[in-house]
Amino acid sequence: xxxxxxxxxxxxxxxxxxxxxxxxxxxxxxxxxxxxxxxxxxxxxxxxxxxxxxxxxxxxxxxxxxxxxxxxxxxxxxxxxxxxxxxxxxxxxxxxxxxxxxxxxxxxxxxxxxxxxxxxxxxxxxxxxxxxxxxxxxxxxx
Amino acid sequence: xxxxxxxxxxxxxxxxxxxxxxxxxxxxxxxxxxxxxxxxxxxxxxxxxxxxxxxxxxxxxxxxxxxxxxxxxxxxxxxxxxxxxxxxxxxxxxxxxxxxxxxxxxxxxxxxxxxxxxxxxxxxxxxxxxxxxxxxxxxxxxxxxxxxxxxxxxxxxxxxxxxxxxxxxxxxxxxxxxxxxxxxxxxxxxxxxxxxxxxxxxxxxxxxxxxxxxxxxxxxxxxxxxxxxxxxxxxxxxxxxxxxxxxxxxxxxxxxxxxxxxxxxxxxxxxxxxxxxxxxxxxxxxxxxxxxxxxxxxxxxxxxxxxxxxxxxxxxxxxxxxxxxxxxxxxxxxxxxxxxxxxxxxxxxxxxxxxxxxxxxxxxxxxxxxxxxxxxxxxxxxxxxxxxxxxxxxxxxxxxxxxxxxxxxxxxxxxxxxxxxxxxxxxxxxxxx
Numbered sequence: 001x002x003x004x005x006x007x008x009x010x011x012x013x014x015x016x017x018x019x020x021x022x023x024x025x026x027x028x029x030x031x032x033x034x035x036x037x038x039x040x041x042x043x044x045x046x047x048x049x050x051x052x053x054x055x056x057x058x059x060x061x062x063x064x065x066x067x068x069x070x071x072x073x074x075x076x077x078x079x080x081x082x083x084x085x086x087x088x089x090x091x092x093x094x095x096x097x098x099x100x101x102x103x104x105x106x107x108x109x110x111x112x113x114x115x116x117x118x119x120x121x122x123x124x125x126x127x128x129x130x131x132x133x134x135x136x137x138x139x140x141x142x
Numbered sequence: 143x144x145x146x147x148x149x150x151x152x153x154x155x156x157x158x159x160x161x162x163x164x165x166x167x168x169x170x171x172x173x174x175x176x177x178x179x180x181x182x183x184x185x186x187x188x189x190x191x192x193x194x195x196x197x198x199x200x201x202x203x204x205x206x207x208x209x210x211x212x213x214x215x216x217x218x219x220x221x222x223x224x225x226x227x228x229x230x231x232x233x234x235x236x237x238x239x240x241x242x243x244x245x246x247x248x249x250x251x252x253x254x255x256x257x258x259x260x261x262x263x264x265x266x267x268x269x270x271x272x273x274x275x276x277x278x279x280x281x282x283x284x285x286x287x288x289x290x291x292x293x294x295x296x297x298x299x300x301x302x303x304x305x306x307x308x309x310x311x312x313x314x315x316x317x318x319x320x321x322x323x324x325x326x327x328x329x330x331x332x333x334x335x336x337x338x339x340x341x342x343x344x345x346x347x348x349x350x351x352x353x354x355x356x357x358x359x360x361x362x363x364x365x366x367x368x369x370x371x372x373x374x375x376x377x378x379x380x381x382x383x384x385x386x387x388x389x390x391x392x393x394x395x396x397x398x399x400x401x402x403x404x405x406x407x408x409x410x411x412x413x414x415x416x417x418x419x420x421x422x423x424x425x426x427x428x429x430x431x432x433x434x435x436x437x438x439x440x441x442x443x444x445x446x447x448x449x450x451x452x453x454x455x456x457x458x459x460x461x462x463x464x465x466x467x468x469x470x471x472x473x474x475x476x477x478x479x480x481x482x483x484x485x486x487x488x489x490x491x492x493x494x495x496x497x498x499x500x501x502x503x504x505x506x507x508x509x510x511x512x513x514x515x516x517x518x519x520x521x522x523x524x525x526x527x528x529x530x531x532x533x534x535x536x537x538x539x540x541x542x543x544x545x546x547x548x549x550x551x552x553x554x555x556x557x558x559x560x561x562x563x564x565x566x567x568x569x570x571x572x573x574x575x
Contacts, residue, residue, distance in 0.1 A: 010484070025402060037305075041377070042304075044299055069303065072303060100215060109277065109281045113277070129279050129282045130271045133270070138264065
């Protein structure tokens, strides 16, 4: 659907005492207020930390896509190098993990697809998915 | 441009709100039509593959029966299906009443995993076979596992990224809708009409299960543990005295979080005005009962549309405004807006069952011709618009299926019987089109 709108909010004014000093309309803030991509609709910073950490740890269970979602969700933390240092550790780790895993998986998939039988021999026929589906009758009812 | 930014009326955000609910519905329908066109090019309609499901348990349609037999069979099928759905919905209401929310959430996650993993996997396999894409099983399994696991998390956890959750809900809708289009033709149409009627009854009658569910949820100020598509609320940049802090709409949280804001002087306005559309079908309990069970003897499998919880009647839910003195002026205005249900903080909710049955209708229309697709799409969107209008008018839970399905079915048959002849003849004689 639509991309997120409120990635970086103009500096809000949490403390009315400093009301006069902060220009609410300045969007020059390099420090985003909200750590998630949903902005004010998303999580607070403490919750973000726990979520980010959980995503990072769960990603090790062969879930690079979870790492990617982690990076997407906490995009402001990734985008602005000086913000949310605690969250940023996990997000950067997820980004690296995702890139590495995807590179490995893509290279394997491409080798398999391009190499074909020449490279693999008869094992190729056994491994390719549509043959496997036929043999196991996975799409049997159509 | 007007300097008075305070005078933002409902008109400013109305279009955006409506678009945010129509866009995903349209995307869902488009994906189903695409899949139907791509995957069904070789199978003919009459030789309907009788997929053994609960929806065809009473009668398996073959191409050779007389139309009266087909009609009777379809009616029987639909009756069984609606009965099963009613039972499952009542079961869900019971569980919700006894606060077994953990079980319901677990079931939601399980059904999401089944739909994404197994149904999604099957459809992916169809595509792979059709296009002969040489993917090996390891890559396939890793990708599918990832997809399903993150989908379960998105559905399970209420605080995932909005875009991710919405996308996964749409994907689940697409997958289930595609499976439904595999039903025989007469059964599909009669089923759609039957479900529209069931929807009407379940949401509007005082004894209807969906109405009970909604009232329970509202009285307890809880979220219905169901697969419900919630549109992103429009955040209007209001130059009130509180500034952006007052506009913190808490996504999916129904309670005032003023206490948790930490800073007493902010008095955050957690106004989550939720105008929800429960899709009567959404209480897609039917799905729940259709469990995947592979009978070893005769190798039949029931389609599991595990989206039991795909129900959510249309709700117009207003949360009390918590404001401190500074924001009274602002809050009173936004309060009046939110009473209509589509106010500045309004988030329209549409049950996933609505998505599914709209897409089933359009998918079935696609099996005939694209002309019927266009007609049915317009009819459904018009119906959805009417329903939204009624929602704004009545401010209570409304069924989203009846109007759209009625218009859709009407337009389908009119197009097929009347319009097509006209258009074809005009084209053949080079008169128009």
